[in-house]
Amino acid sequence: MTDVLANSAGSRVIDVTSDAARARIKARYRAEGRFRAYGLVAVGFAALFLVFLLADIVIKALPAFTSYNLVLDVPVTAETIDPKGTRDPAEFGQAGDFTKAVRDALSLVVPSMSDRNSRRILYGAVSSGGSDELRRRVMADPTLIGKTVSVPVLVTDEADLYYKGLVTSKTTHSGVGIATPSATTGAVTIFSTSNAFAEDVQVLKQTLRRMGDEALRDAGRASLALKSVEADRRHAIEQAAAAKASGDAGRIATTEGQLAKIEADVATLGRRVAELTATGNGLIKRFEQTGALETLDTAMPSLLLRINGGIVRANSLGNDRIEGEVLVPLASTADAAAGTWSREILATPESNRKLQDKQVAVLEVLRDKGVVQSAFNTRFFSGGDSREPELAGILGALVGSALTMLVTLVICLPLGVGAAVYLEEFAPKNKMTEIIEVNINNLAAVPSIVFGLLGLAVFLNAFALPRSAPLVGGLVLALLVLPTIIIASRAALKAVPPSIREAALGIGASKQQAVFHHVLPLAMPGIMTGTIIGMAHALGETAPLLMIGMIAFIVDVPTSVVEAATVLPVQVFLWADLPEIAFQAKTAAAILVLLGFLFVMNGLAIVVRKRFERRW
Amino acid sequence: MKINSVLGAVAAFGLAASALAGTALAQSREQIRFVGSSTVYPFTTAVAEQFGKGGKFKTPVVESTGTGGGLKLFCAGVGVAHPDGANASRRIKASEFDDCQKNGVKDIVELKVGFDGIVVANSKKGPDLNINQTQLFLALAKQVPGPDGKLIANPYKSWNQIDASLPNEPIEVLGPPPTSGTRDAFLELVMEPGALKVPALAELRKADSKAFDVVWKSLREDGGYIDAGENDNLIVQKLESNPKAFGIFGYSFLEENTAKIKGATVAGQQPTFELIASGKYPVSRPLFVYLKKQHVGVIPGMKEFAAEYTSDKAMGEDGYLADKGLIPLPKDQRATVGKVAAEMSVIGKEGL
Secondary structure, eight states, X not given: OOOBOOOXXXXXXXXXXXXXXXXXXXXXXXXXXXXXXHHHHHHHHHHHHHHHHHHHHHHHHGGGGEEEEEEEEEEXXXXXXXXXXXXXXXXXXXXXXXXXXXXXXXXXXXXXXXXXXXXXXXXXXXXXXXXXXXXXXXXHOGGGTTSEEEEEXXXXXXXXXXXXXXXXXXXXXXXXXXXXXXOSSSEEEEEETTOTTHHHHHHHHHHHHHHHHHHHHHHHHHHHHHHHHHHHHHHHHHHHHHHHHHTOHHHHHHHHHHHHHHHHHHHHHHHHHHHHHHHHHHHHHHHHXXXXXXXXXXXXXXXXXXXXXXXXXXXXXXXXXXXXXEEEOOSOOOOBOTTTSEEEEESSOGGGOSSOHHHHHHHHHHHHTTOEEEEEOHHHHHOOOOSSTTTOOSHHHHHHHHHHHHHHHHHHHHHHHHHHHIIIIISOOSHHHHHHHHHHHHHTTSOHHHHHHHHIIIIIIXXXXXXXXXXXXHHXXXXXXXXXXXXXXXXXXXXXXXXXXXXXXXXXXXXXHIIIIIIHHHHHHHHXXXXXXXXXXXXXXXXXXXXXXXXXXXXXXXXXXXXXXXXXXHHHHHHHTOOOTHHHHHHHHHHHHHHHHHHXXXXXXXXXXXXXXXXX | OHHHHHXXXXXXXXXXXXXXXXXXXXXXXXXXXXXXOTTTHHHHHHXXXXXXXXXXXXXXXXXXXXXXXXXXXXXXXXXXXXXXEEEESSOOXXXXXXXXXXXXXXXXXXEEEEEEEEEEEEETTSOXXXXXXXXXXXXXXXXXXXXXXXXXXXXXXXXXXXXXXXOSSBOXXXXXXXXXXXXXXXXXXXXXXXXXXXXXXXXXXXXXXXXXXXXXXXXXXXXXEEEOOSOHHHHHHHHHHOTTOEEEEEHHHHHHTTTXXXXXXXXXXXXXXXXXXXXXXXXXXXXXXXXXXXXXXXXXXXXXXXXXXXXXXXXXTTSHHHHTTOBOOOHHHHHHHXXXXXXTOBOOSTTO
């Protein structure tokens, strides 16, 4: 707090104790405080979005990490599995009917479902790869033939989603009073002693009433529209008459055209009002009538009854009875006491789901038998791609990505660092090197798809390298990240103090020794940082790979850099585009694997960088 | 010095890798390679997987490149460097056929594998839509004839301005981008017949067919029609969050998402499996697979793959492709295609 007093030289007087000065200082502090707050808010926002994004992906991916299996005791009989009796895995692995073995085991679990149609539905719960585990075990140990093996059998994607509760929500009510079924199969009526279905009837009636009211409301709206169109019609008729009177042919045609359209609109609307009114009145009538049975249709929630070990679907219901069809045969027509039977309501109507009531009933019975188990989905991490969501795995893409990244690194690191060292330390400064520099800087900004086109023209067409191979993918991505690495490496070399070079030269090192023994190790952390950025960029690229055929369906996990492969981001892209619902969870899981791969790769690079780090 | 040894190792590895690549050049190919349409991709991949499970042959590799790009690669030449088959969501064009002939791809086998319906759908929460091609044309075209028959920029902002029976909602349709085969099919199956039923445009076609083509091929760009990208799942998600919007995409996405969305009735027909299969639903297109006969015997499994694709187990009414959303061909056509696959009969240029 010193005052600079005016002196003879006439310099300014700066007063820091006056009120104005204090106010200025306060304002400066406030400005600084505001700036800090902005920064915090910005960082907070970024963190919030990141958390939101990650949470979203993780939540969506969770269903993909578990899968439901039926744990079945499969009798491995010689005639189905090893018909030739060779006991040679290579032989019976091909000839054995493992699917049949699994199906027979399933029939043993639900013996009551014996007719062809219900069997088809029962077998439909098992994935097409359901017998793979059995095959694997028997091939690994042929002595199992003739024994009974307890083995997990994978269910289809639809069944898997149902068990995870993603198909429909379900509410279960314990049955009130005694229920008596009239039959064990086919069409059945179930009588109840105490109006057990009154509640369902109420719900159904309310639904009918709501639908009826909606239809009548729509009819009211349509008749209002009709009135306004009729007003338009009167106007159009006047217009047409006026046009006729004027005798102008063009006007006559125009007005008549308009009139015709309005007439058509009046007709359509009139029809619509009539239709809606009829529908609405019909529904209201159904709501008001009492005593008669009320029909359920597929656009309403399904009502299933579990009684005497079977499952019945209600097709029509009254307060004291339902009429329906048996989905899973009942054990007997005995009276079921209160509490031993139950009503289940599936909220999603049958017409709105792929899984029909009959299939739901089968899945429920299997769950009752205690054979359904959830397990960690190892298949996702140990298999290649598949068109069946429950069989699709990420390993093929993971290995493909690893091989591609390896090729990229092996090519672009030595090339990039070599080029940077030469340009920075040895190259003469002339027109030629300037042109090269400008080109490298421009290359860094070229859209990635262009590198794909280059790869197609050079590596595939000129060098005839194989399509879809990680080798070509790696080469293309190496070209893509080369400019990034060169620029970063040159910056790192520039940052090494000249004293280091001079000292090395001063004690008699050659230029090359000075660069390789002294400068390069000190520049290594910067070079590694550039490499990490470049490799992360390369890992996430899909566009250039499209051109060289890496956007492909590949089942086999690649074992070398010249086999067909796909990479993680491409796998995400391909799965995101498939219609099956179960692939959506797989897509999110694949994104998580991609992020994991990125963390591991960067982690390794950071470890390497730390080893080279030097402080001065 | 440490750094030298690192660089040396890396260089040695690079040399080894390039040597490996050198040996790869001389290899022949063991597996069938397919390129082409992203619409047919889900079906050909399913067949490829089943074919590979048979264990006799390696699983074919199927690339998703789009119909045009795929046929370009397919027609580039004969030999192991070129794909053996192409998926197409439309028939091969005469120009593509010529390109094939020019490059020595003389014998092309054409398999019609099924149909794909294109649906106009919206959220279950939204209004029902019962519409015909002309109304769709008027809703989505960039230019429509005004009251005096002259072309004007599309004036319709809401559906009921076109026809009073349509919902009183703003026109907002999410659909595929210009690069998509689905969009081409939608233009040909909806916009063109729709435009032809407008008297002023029928006149225009007689007078100047080029100008008429421009009219039905141009979709509006004022927000009534929105390019939603190639990913149909994204369109489904957007429809869910916006009940007023409609979307245009392939039938299999409607089938998988019946819990959330419903298909509009087009020309009095609902987009159901049965109505598309019987050809009653107007907006459906055939899907094709093309094979090179010259590769039979060169690449193992070509004939067997064609047989697998056209078998009832795959293409039939209860086949595994129907589960994936492919609409099967009628029975007599299936028999014909099966015969084509068995004999590997080639197509000529007539009728393309």
